[in-house]
Amino acid sequence: MGGLGVKNITRFNMALLAKWRWSLFHQNDSLWARVLYSRYGGGTNLCAQSSSRRDSIWWRDLLMVCGGLEQDNWFERKIKWRIGSGARARFWLDNWTGPICLASVFPRLFTISEQQNHFIQDMGSWTDSSWVWQLQWRRERFEWEIQLEQQLMQQLLECSPRAEQVDSWWWLGEPSGTYTVRSAYSAITSEVVVGSNNGAPNIIWSIPAPPKVKIFAWRMMSRGLPTVDNLASRSITISDNDALCVFCKQDIETDYHLFCTCSVVDKVWKVCLSWINCPTPLPRCILEHFNFIPGPIYQNVQVEYWRTVWLVTTWTVWRTRNLCRFNDNSFCFDSLVKEILVHSWRWLSSFTKTFRYTFSQWCSNPGLCLCRLGA
Numbered sequence: 201m202g203g204l205g206v207k208n209i210t211r212f213n214m215a216l217l218a219k220w221r222w223s224l225f226h227q228n229d230s231l232w233a234r235v236l237y238s239r240y241g242g243g244t245n246l247c248a249q250s251s252s253r254r255d256s257i258w259w260r261d262l263l264m265v266c267g268g269l270e271q272d273n274w275f276e277r278k279i280k281w282r283i284g285s286g287a288r289a290r291f292w293l294d295n296w297t298g299p300i301c302l303a304s305v306f307p308r309l310f311t312i313s314e315q316q317n318h319f320i321q322d323m324g325s326w327t328d329s330s331w332v333w334q335l336q337w338r339r340e341r342f343e344w345e346i347q348l349e350q351q352l353m354q355q356l357l358e359c360s361p362r363a364e365q366v367d368s369w370w371w372l373g374e375p376s377g378t379y380t381v382r383s384a385y386s387a388i389t390s391e392v393v394v395g396s397n398n399g400a401p402n403i404i405w406s407i408p409a410p411p412k413v414k415i416f417a418w419r420m421m422s423r424g425l426p427t428v429d430n431l432a433s434r435s436i437t438i439s440d441n442d443a444l445c446v447f448c449k450q451d452i453e454t455d456y457h458l459f460c461t462c463s464v465v466d467k468v469w470k471v472c473l474s475w476i477n478c479p480t481p482l483p484r485c486i487l488e489h490f491n492f493i494p495g496p497i498y499q500n501v502q503v504e505y506w507r508t509v510w511l512v513t514t515w516t517v518w519r520t521r522n523l524c525r526f527n528d529n530s531f532c533f534d535s536l537v538k539e540i541l542v543h544s545w546r547w548l549s550s551f552t553k554t555f556r557y558t559f560s561q562w563c564s565n566p567g568l569c570l571c572r573l574g575a
């Protein structure tokens with residue numbers, strides 16, 4: 201490891217795990233890959249798998265590093281798809297047309313698509329050696345959705361599959377286009393460094409939480425989440441209807457609105473703060489919100505616990521937002537709060553040595569569990 205100059209074991213571990221992902225993708229016909237796929241479920245794309253409790257820790261870690269819609273996709277951002285027959289890239293969910301997947305660019309169309317998890321090859325057919333897209337919808341489209349579809353078609357003009365070729369990845373971190381642990385580690389690290397320049401504090405990495413959530417937090421604070429305003433800053437425009445916050449349906453979705461000022465999310469914060477009898481803060485940005493430590497919390501360990509609760513809350517808001525936006529789920533305030541309680545308890549129990557409350561103790565009085573320590 202010395203030669204790599206590894207300083208951060210979490211990031212190094214991510215880079216190593218991602219190498220498995222790379223190899224699984226490129227050697228999917230090899231015996232070992234076939235054994236893994238048959239053991240853990242079919243399909244050719246690791247991201248399409250969902251984790252189950254019966255899976256080995258290694259496999260779960262691998263899935264975690266691969267990420268899904270709700271988390272940072274550092275790996276996806278470092279690869280470029282080269283589309284062949286379209287047998288391996290998912291039409292809506294993989295970033296094969298540009299830096300952002302089509303589901304994020306056209307969330308409304310994605311919602312009404314009958315082919316949400318389809319691979320590109322299943323989204324059309326060859327007619328007289330030219331490719332014809334055949335998109336299917338769950339229902340009749342509104343006029344404005346038809347216009348969106350035309351925009352999508354415009355974007356697809358230059359992107360037809362190439363028969364006889366295989367889909368592959370080009371690794372942007374190396375001139376050769378092949379994955380190396382060294383370049384992945386330095387990619388993750390340089391993003392972190394860029395993140396700190398943008399204001400994401402290094403303290404994120406020591407909060408008791410799963411690595412994927414820390415990456416999510418880092419990305420949120422570096423303004424890297426695909427919220428409507430962040431997409432707009434990358435010249436990706438979203439139709440008016442989709443630009444609204446999924447919770448309050450009143451304001452345009454910006455990251456600041458979504459995590460801090462949205463009237464619905466503010467109520468969520470009020471619940472968390474009511475555990476320790478503290479009013480909601482009025483911060484001017486996400487970083488200030490993060491740095492706000494409620495009065496009753498002052499010992500180091502308590503601060504650590506509070507930060508976990510903060511991460512759980514923002515992460516749950518983001519997950520819920522994605523489910524509402526992409527899966528058309530309806531939003532339920534009580535289950536969001538319940539989810540925050542469950543995850544906070546899980547993470548504090550597994551990522552700290554000092555937190556020793558039962559789940560029912562935690563649920564009946566979270567404030568007491570957060571503050572009692574050392575008092």
Ligand SMILES: [Zn+2]
Binds near residue numbers: 447448449450464
């Ligand atoms: Zn809102």
